[in-house]
Amino acid sequence: MDAVELSRKLQEEATCSICLDYFTDPVMTTCGHNFCRECIRLTWEKAKGKKGRRKRKGVFPCPECRELSPQRTLRPNRLLTKVAEMARQHPGIQSRDLCQVHQEVLKLFCEDDQSPICVVCRESQEHRPHRVVPVEEAVEEHKLKLEGDMGHLREEMAKTEKLQTREQQALAEWQEKVRKQRQRIVTEFKKMAALLVEEEQRLLEALRQEEQDTTARLQESMVALEQQSCSLETLLLRLEDCCTREPLQMLQDMKKPLDRKNSLSVQYPEATPISLRTVCRVPGQIEVLKSFQENVVPDPATAYPYLLLYESHQRHYLSTPPDGTPCSKDRFLAYPCAVGCQTFSSGRHYWEVGMNLTGDALWALGVCRDNVSRTDRVPKSPENGFWVVQLCKGKKYVPPVSTVIPITLTEPPSHVGVFLDFEAGEVSFYNASSGSHLHTYAEPVFPGPLKPFFCLGVPKSGQMVISTVTLWVKG
Structure with a gap:
């Protein structure tokens, strides 16, 4: 047994x-x-x-x-x-x-059902047509299959382990790259910070020297004019005194004052220019601001009826109201103005406006409240909901605030950058070509949503380019 x-x-x-x-x-x-x-x-x-x-x-x-x-x-x-x-x-x-049905030893294997059976099951109607082999034979046959499967699995394991090793090496390499890059960022920013400090000191020194030179010339001119004023006042007093004397006495005493008057050389010094040559230019600032760049586009529905908008990519004029058509409440009627399609009520935003100007250019740009008057001629000032800069007669950049001294530019900017920091309550303007700062408005808080604002003056002012849209006044 x-x-x-x-x-x-x-x-x-x-x-x-x-x-x-x-x-x-x-x-x-x-x-x-x-x-x-x-x-x-x-x-x-x-x-x-x-x-x-x-x-x-x-x-x-x-x-x-x-x-x-x-x-x-x-x-x-x-x-x-x-x-x-x-x-x-x-x-x-x-x-x-043992067979769960017949309690007999499972000596056979049914290939069709892939399960062990006993000799009683073999003779049953269920298994009679199936291919049945002894367990020992099935074990040998399936051992061969399992060995083949195990060989395949071992190959897959080897591949997996190889890939695992590769990924571990990649992870270590990646972490090392990140570490080096982090160190590089820290180092470069330290260098940049040091360069910015040096540039700040250089600009401050240049401004100090410019202040000193211009102040010295102005003070020298003032001293000379003061001395000249005193000489003129003394001579004037003598002549006045001479005029009050007796006629014969006056004729006898007037020779000296007249000789002195004839010998007096009155000089009027040329006005000392007080336009700043030192500009506030922070290296890399425009590149940083461009990370907040928006694709600002003027809204044709708000444009002044004779303000033309041309889309360069699609090569067609944007819609303007036909003659005799009532204008919408959003359209500007007082000035050749338009606002952007975008409305800003949070965040930081930057956009640039290109200028193709004439010598008599008149224009303004910046931001305005979304509900500013479209029909009234009001000063473009923060009190009226405008935070803009203006160019008058081609060279003078005038922020429309009475307390701000106009900035006289040597050359009008060809590109103006506008940066809005809504939460900070600031709108800043830059010469996008040179990177120099032009002006900044600072408010405790903006009164509501803002829109980009564009305005041209007389028809001869030239063109303003915003993204792919060109603006000019129909002559």
Whole structure:
């Protein structure tokens, strides 16, 4: 008898025929059959209520042979208790080695269902048409398949480990690159900070020297004019005194004052220019501002009727109202103005406006409240909802605030940059070509949403270019 068959026999002997599990507290009836104490008790309890099954009270039939046995004669089977415990612990006795249906050893393997079966299953209608082989043959066949699969999996594992190593190296390399880049950023910004400090000191020194030179010339001119004024005043007093004397006395005394008057050389010094040559130019500032750049486009629906808008990419004029058509409430009627399509109520925004100007150019640009008057001629000042700079007669940049001294430019800017920091309440203007700062408005808080603002003066002012749209006044 082989080990499998021996295990099967041991399992059969240690199994209760009622619960089909290993014995628990086995007892023996008078007929010699064994059952779990609880199993036989429950079986006989059910039999109590059935008539015709018992001849005497307290006597019950054996579930195996039907022989009557008194309930009080059940004897504990300690040997079988040990056998059942051994069966539970024996590694060779596993329920998976037996057919769950027929309790026979699983000696065959069904290739169609890919499952082990017993010899009884083999003859069943379900498995009769299937390809069935002995377990040993199936094991050898599937071992070969599994070895092939394992070989493939080992190859995949090797590839995975190789890729894992590669990714670990890439991670380490990436972290090193980030570390170096972080250090480079810190170093370069330190250098830039040092350069900015040096440039700040250079500009301040240049401004100090310019202030000193211009102040000295102005003071020298003032001293000379003061001295000349004193000489003229002294001579004037003498002449006035001479005029008050007696006629003969006047004629005798006037020679000296007249000689002095004729010898007096009155000089009027040229006006000392007070336009600043030192400009506030922060290296790299325009590049930083361009990180906030917006694609600002003028809104044709708001444009003055004779303010033409030409779209260069699409090569056509944007809509203007035909003659005789009532204008909308959004259209400017007082000045050749327009506002942008965008409305800003938060954040930082930057845009540039190109200039193709004539010598008599008149224009203004910046931001305005979205609800400014379109029909009234009002000064373009913050009090009226405008934060703009203006160019008058081609060279003078005038912020429209009475307390601000106009800025005289050597050359009108060809590109003006506008930077809006809504939360900070600031609008700044820059010469986008040279990077120099022109003017900044600072408010505690803006009163509401703002729009980009564009305005041209007389038809001969030239053109203004915003993104892909060109503006000019129809002549």
